[in-house]
Structures are given as structure tokens and as C-alpha cells.
Amino acid sequence: MNFSADLAVAYPELILGVGALVLLVWGAFAPKMSMVIGAAAVLVLIGAAVAAATQPFGNAFSGGLVFDAGAAFAKVAIYVASAVCVPLGQRWFARRGVHNFEFPILILIAALGMGMMASSGDLISLYVGVELQSLALYVLAAMHRDDAKASEAGLKYFVLGALSSGLLLYGASLIYGFAGSVVYSQIALAVHGGAHVGVLFGLVFLICGLAFKVSAAPFHMWTPDVYEGAPTPVVAFFASAPKLAAMVLFARALGQGFAGAAVQWQQILVALGLISVAVGAFAGLAQTNLKRLWAYSSIANVGYALLGLASGTAEGVQSMLVFMVLYMIDVTGFLACLAALSRKGRAMETIDDMAGLIKEQPGIALAMTAFSLSALGLPPFSGFWAKVYVFKAAIHAGLGVAAVTGLVGSVVAAFYYLRLIKVMWFDAGAGATDKPPAEARVIAVALALFTFPVVMAALHWLDPLAATAARAFGLA
DSSP: OOHHHHHHHTHHHHHHHHHHHHHHHHHHHOGGGHHHHHHHHHHHHHHHHHHHHHSOOEEETTTTEEESHHHHHHHHHHHHHHHHHHHHHHHHHHHTTOOOTHHHHHHHHHHHHHHHHHHBOBHHHHHHHHHHHHHHHHHHHTOOTTOHHHHHHHHHHHHHHHHHHHHHHHHHHHHHHHHSOSBHHHHHHHTTTSOOHHHHHHHHHHHHHHHHHTTOTTSOTTHHHHHHHSOHHHHHHHTSHHHHHHHHHHHHIIIIISGGGHHHHHHHHHHHHHHHHHHHHHHHTTOOBHHHHHHHHHHHHHHHHHHHHTTOSHHHHHHHHHHHHHHHHHHHHHHHHHHHOEETTEEOOBTGGGTTHHHHOHHHHHHHHHHHHHHHTOTTSHHHHHHHHHHHHHHHTTOHHHHHHHHHHHHHHHHHHHHHHHHHHHSOOOSOOOOOOHHHHHHHHHHHHIIIIIHHHHHHHHHHHHHHHHGGGSOO
């Protein structure tokens, strides 16, 4: 394959890379046009999503970059989720007198890294994609420079992220040393029939590094503090697209590179999944800050997705993809509600702040109720169908005990969602709220409608698309 053909496979990445560079130069010369730059960034992301949905499949750069049905599915979801977060974040910063043209550009760079993660064909592109995404996220966490908590969140994320990068590199070096290649297809030949002890050690380090990126317990220590300190729209971005990108990277690396060692890595994923569900469910009970609460909720939900992936089958990967897409909608919508709410100019971020919200902001309160009911898995909301997919795949793979344990964790976590609903609907009001901004209200209501009833129709096309994408990851 020649260089021009390689570039054609990387068309979505080229759109994002060139778009980010052009907007960066534009912003440097016209920093006051941040809103226009943000609108242009949304168009770039939409263009990349269209390219990912329409371009032919293929491999590039000696197998380092792979574009197949799995990559196409993930990229479209990632780019659309990123596009939603751009106006949400820009308006949030503008209301606080902060006009950063860098914000949408960092979203583009992070999306570029996530696209590489979804298309990685070897350990080098895996690491480059992870680091490109992570470096942008570190800056986004500390974007609100006048807020001490945001600066603290960015620093904590950076320091702990460096640790996870070290784990990734060490694992990759061990795998290369014992398997003799960094390309997934060559690694698969080396571990056919089971992983050598050296490769297995490398795989454990690799999984630990990726577990940090998805905030799976016990590698979740950064998540509550970073979520609490980072700006709310940035948290909405953290909790959505990067999670999907890392889970797709999990599926591709394990399915295409280590399918022969499935029995070995399944045990690790089951343990990570169940620990994440337990930590997310029980630690969330003690939270009063809603961003910290949803941090623990995200830890638990990553645990459910890992249980689907631990099935080691195409059905398990399909369940993970459906789960992550539906989860992204829930968490983005809920945090859009938080971004829209304030009282006398002060952000409303605690459970007590939501007292009597149904009387002050009935539309936002109804949307938050829908997202909470969906997150706890109440039928017929989207979160219920997401968990049905995951538990069904786990049971079919012989992981019935793990599925039942996950279900118990879901019942425990229901308490903190129901507590929030009770406070919004039945407690006395805490005072008049400020008028919610239009863009956050529109995003919240639109995503709430998706959780029900739109999801009932959406599953008819999401299910076959996820099934097609899952078959591309190399698991039977």
C-alpha cells in the first residue's frame, strides 16, 4: 500500500488534525472569535464523523492503523459526543467571563487521539493515541484557571496519568520482548494457545494502564477528585467519549492481539469489573456532591461494560458497545443539566441544592429524573436495555455468578439515584434558581427524550450496527 492510500485510510484523523492546526492559528491571531472557532470545531467533528461513516475499510502504515466496522462505529459515536460538548463548554465558560479559544481545539486534539485509539493496529499507535488524548484532557481539567479546584484536578490527573502511561509502556515493552512484535496480528500468532509467562506479565501491565483510562477500580483513585474539581462541561466530556475510546481499545487489543490467551485475561477483566461495580455502588452512597456521585456511578458502569467484554465473545463486545453508547447519552445529559443550573450565580452541584427543583425548573428536573432512572436500570429507560445486553452476554459466556453480582451492585446503587429524585420532587425548595442557558437546556431535554421513548426505536438500528462492529474485533 502506498503513502497516498495510507492517508486515505486516515482521512478522519487528517480532517481533525488539519482542522485543529488551522483553528489554532486562527485563534492565535483572533482570540476574541472563540465562539466562531467553537462553531468551526463542531463542523470539523461532524465532517470527521461523516468521513468515518462513509469511507471504505482498509489498513494503513504497515498495519499500525486499522479502519474497519468497529473503528467506524466507535469514531462516529466519539466525534458526535465530542461535538455536543463543544457548545456546552463554551457557553459555560462565557457565562463566567472566560473566553478560551483553546477549549474547542483541545476537544479536537482529544478526539484525534481517541480516533487513533479506536483504529490502533499495534502497540505503538495504541500508545500514541492514548497519550494524544490524555495530554489534551489534562489541560481541559485545569482549563478554568481562576478556580483552585480545577487546577488541583488537572495536576492530580496529570501525575496519576503519568503513572498509567508508565504501566502501558512497561507492559508494551514486555510484550514486544517476549512476542517479538508490536503488531496485534503478529502477537496473536505468538500467543496462540496461551500466553507465555513473560507476555502474560506484559499483558497485565497493559490492562492496568488501560484500566486507569476507563477509571476501573482499583485504578479509579483520580476520578472523584478530578470530576469534582474540573469544569462541569469538561466532566461531561471526560465521562463520555474517552470512556468509549478506551473500551474499544480494550476490545481491539485483547481480541485481535490476545485472543489465544482469552482464558487468562478474562479472569482479570471479571475481577476488575466486579471490583468496579462494588466500589461504585457502595462508595457512591456516601457522596453529597453530584459530580463525585456520578464519578462513582461511572466507575460502576465501567464495571458493567468490562463484564460484557470479559465474556470473550463477539456478543460480549456487542453488549459493551451498546452499553457504552447508551451510557454516554445518560452521563452527558445529566451533566448538561448540572451545567445549566445555578442559584444567584453559584453552581448547583450538591444533592441539597436540588431540593424542590421540580417547582423551580420542571423541565430540567424531569430530565435529571429520566437520567437517574436510566442509570439505575429501571425499565423501559435506555440504561435498563444496556444492562440487559451486558448481563445476557455474561450469562451466555458462563459468567452467571458475575452477572448476578453485578445485578446486586446495581440494586445497591439505586439508592443514591432514588435519593436525588426524592430531594428534587418532595423536599422544600432551597430558593429561586437562575434562568438556565438555552443550549444546555436543549441538550439535556433532547438526550432525556432519547433515554425514553426514542431509545425504543434507536435500538433497532443500534443493535445491528454494534453486532457488525463487534465482529471486527477478532472474537468469535
